[in-house]
Amino acid sequence: MLKFQLFLFLLFGILFFSGQFCDGKVMMEYIGATGVPVRFDPVPIEDGIDFHFILSFAVDANPSGNAQNGKFSPYWADTLTPESVAAIKKQHPNVKVMASLSGWSLGDKVLRWYNPVDIQLWISNAFSSLKSIAEEYHLDGVDIDYENFPKRNSTFAYCIGELITFLKNQSVISIATIAPFHTTTTPYIELFENYGDVIDFVNYQFYTDKVRKPKGYLEAFELRAEQFDKDKLLPSYEVNGRGIQGDAFFDALSLLEENEFTVNGVMIFSADASSSNDYYYERKSQDFLLNSTSV
Ligand SMILES: *[C@@H]1O[C@H](CO)[C@@H](O)[C@H](O)[C@H]1NC(C)=O
Ligand SMILES: *[C@@H]1O[C@H](CO)[C@@H](O)[C@H](O)[C@H]1NC(C)=O
Numbered sequence: 001m002l003k004f005q006l007f008l009f010l011l012f013g014i015l016f017f018s019g020q021f022c023d024g025k026v027m028m029e030y031i032g033a034t035g036v037p038v039r040f041d042p043v044p045i046e047d048g049i050d051f052h053f054i055l056s057f058a059v060d061a062n063p064s065g066n067a068q069n070g071k072f073s074p075y076w077a078d079t080l081t082p083e084s085v086a087a088i089k090k091q092h093p094n095v096k097v098m099a100s101l102s103g104w105s106l107g108d109k110v111l112r113w114y115n116p117v118d119i120q121l122w123i124s125n126a127f128s129s130l131k132s133i134a135e136e137y138h139l140d141g142v143d144i145d146y147e148n149f150p151k152r153n154s155t156f157a158y159c160i161g162e163l164i165t166f167l168k169n170q171s172v173i174s175i176a177t178i179a180p181f182h183t184t185t186t187p188y189i190e191l192f193e194n195y196g197d198v199i200d201f202v203n204y205q206f207y208t209d210k211v212r213k214p215k216g217y218l219e220a221f222e223l224r225a226e227q228f229d230k231d232k233l234l235p236s237y238e239v240n241g242r243g244i245q246g247d248a249f250f251d252a253l254s255l256l257e258e259n260e261f262t263v264n265g266v267m268i269f270s271a272d273a274s275s276s277n278d279y280y281y282e283r284k285s286q287d288f289l290l291n292s293t294s295v
């Protein structure tokens with residue numbers, strides 16, 4: 001009898017730990033980009049998922065939008081304080097928090113990658129400013145979301161690739177992701193080809209491909225899986241936004257799995273919009289990921 005209880009105990013232990021730690025299903029949730037006073041606590045977080053909040057954004061610019069030669073500052077909603085990051089991580093040990101770099105604009109100024117005059121100085125400034133932001137906000141990683149590029153020869157892949165490598169090497173961060181969209185794939189492919197080893201996931205913005213049906217989503221995923229790495233590529237959803245909307249997104253996820261893709265996670269943009277529908281897509285995405293883990 002005692003042996004049987006021990007057996008059950010071990011069996012549940014194994015099931016529990018495999019659900020908890022081994023499958024590596026991830027949620028990526030952008031938060032804080034729109035300026036609304038958004039908070040971490042109302043967002044539903046499932047235990048069996050590695051849940052990443054992506055603070056939006058840290059920007060290499062002063063408040064007027066002028067570039068600072070690699071010196072990044074945080075511009076996400078000021079409700080997302082260092083204390084609130086510490087609290088959500090304490091409450092949910094499966095939560096990681098990252099900072100996304102750049103984004104589309106700051107105020108009414110469109111942000112773009114610019115070729116630094118002194119590349120090594122830019123990398124060194126970026127490293128030290130991000131290190132101090134990471135320490136202050138208890139961050140685990142960075143996401144790369146530059147969205148505008150110079151027409152010709154860009155130093156983007158080299159500077160960002162070296163920056164991520166350095167941040168990881170010095171254990172400032174443990175995770176790095178990139179967020180290409182349909183007109184920015186070229187510089188991101190160059191980055192991924194040269195520095196793919198230090199890039200954990202690709203938060204490809206599928207909503208910019210403007211496909212609205214599961215079949216179109218599958219085709220877009222097939223194309224991006226060829227350009228990047230199918231196992232690092234995450235399907236994504238824009239709440240109240242562009243591209244596929246509603247439950248058709250979950251039909252698309254099922255269709256990916258029927259076509260031999262593994263859905264390793266889901267990226268959602270963003271928590272700022274999701275409070276309006278009680279985080280329906282966060283709940284259902286995590287449900288989908290946990291369901292697909294158990295089969
Ligand atoms: C432009 O890119 C090419 C190919 O990567 C390189 O050989 C060349 O030196 C670059 N030119 C400048 C001005 O950076
Ligand atoms: C950092 O880089 C040095 C030099 O290449 C290497 O010896 C060391 O193992 C690296 N550390 C980590 C944590 O990657």
Ligand SMILES: *[C@@H]1O[C@H](CO)[C@@H](O)[C@H](O)[C@H]1NC(C)=O
Pocket residue numbers: 250284285287288291
């Ligand atoms: C997960 O599985 C449950 C039980 O089979 C099912 O009711 C639910 O619809 C599934 N959720 C998703 C998002 O597939």
